[in-house]
Amino acid sequence: MIKTIAPALRALVEDLIDYAGVFPPASVELDKALEQFKTYQNGEHTWMLRWFVVSGKDVDQVPSQFDGALSIIAIADDSRAAALETTAVIEASHPVYCEVKPGDSAGLDAIKQANNFAKIRMGGVKPETIPSPADVARFINDCAERKLAFKATAGLHHPIRAEYALTYKDDAPRAVMHGFLNTVVASVFAWHGERDIEPILAETDVRKFSFDDKLHWQGKELTVEQIRDARKNFFHAIGSCSFEEPVQELCSLGLL
Numbered sequence: 001m002i003k004t005i006a007p008a009l010r011a012l013v014e015d016l017i018d019y020a021g022v023f024p025p026a027s028v029e030l031d032k033a034l035e036q037f038k039t040y041q042n043g044e045h046t047w048m049l050r051w052f053v054v055s056g057k058d059v060d061q062v063p064s065q066f067d068g069a070l071s072i073i074a075i076a077d078d079s080r081a082a083a084l085e086t087t088a089v090i091e092a093s094h095p096v097y098c099e100v101k102p103g104d105s106a107g108l109d110a111i112k113q114a115n116n117f118a119k120i121r122m123g124g125v126k127p128e129t130i131p132s133p134a135d136v137a138r139f140i141n142d143c144a145e146r147k148l149a150f151k152a153t154a155g156l157h158h159p160i161r162a163e164y165a166l167t168y169k170d171d172a173p174r175a176v177m178h179g180f181l182n183t184v185v186a187s188v189f190a191w192h193g194e195r196d197i198e199p200i201l202a203e204t205d206v207r208k209f210s211f212d213d214k215l216h217w218q219g220k221e222l223t224v225e226q227i228r229d230a231r232k233n234f235f236h237a238i239g240s241c242s243f244e245e246p247v248q249e250l251c252s253l254g255l256l
Helices: 007-013 030-041 056-061 105-113 133-146 180-191 198-202 224-233 244-252
Strands: 017-019 049-055 070-073 081-086 096-099 117-121 150-153 162-165 174-177 209-211 214-217 220-223 235-240
Touching: 007 180, 007 209, 007 214, 007 224, 017 030, 030 049, 049 056, 049 081, 049 235, 056 070, 096 150, 105 117, 105 133, 117 133, 133 150, 133 180, 133 198, 180 198, 180 214, 180 220, 180 224, 180 235, 220 224, 224 235
Parallel strands: 017 049, 017 235, 049 070, 070 081, 081 096, 096 117, 117 150, 150 235
Antiparallel strands: 162 174, 209 214, 214 220
């Protein structure tokens, strides 16, 4: 029996995941990660998949069949890219996502001025790499006020905020990680004028989020059209070292 996916949830997570399996903590070999990406492209949940993230130093090892589906971490334009990811503001013919820390207003202004997009790092393999909900809320609101689109990366392969292992090792450190549903929901509300989004980012009860023809959280709601507007013009994607884990956890929550 095929589960019917709520229209609001589908609008929220469609084209959401940039697969970054070659990066920690997954650290999959490039050839294997590319094979996985092809499998995901042909799989049941391909509608949630966007691009393959690869380092500029490795892009020459990527077959040409992937051209136009690559998000390349580099400091110069590349004709094979769908997008570029960098820590510097650059000029390019492709979309550029510039990583910036929460609170860096000057950095966001420079990114906006250059017609680049922003990028926030939401975690890592150590607890201290995880920004607080307050810091993430500030970043999202600062972007919303500038009408500056962005993506989020690292530590976002779980739907809901909770304590998880930071790597796949048996003795991995644990920490409270951000949920990608929390992040996307907070962002789409921010795009439509809500500024009190820290409670959404801090929410740990998945039952507080519900989806039908609208997205609902704590008495607030957005239509499918509003979600699609925010996803197109504001919150573009998450970078995740796993595609299967986000999908499987949404399934286990009964959402997919």
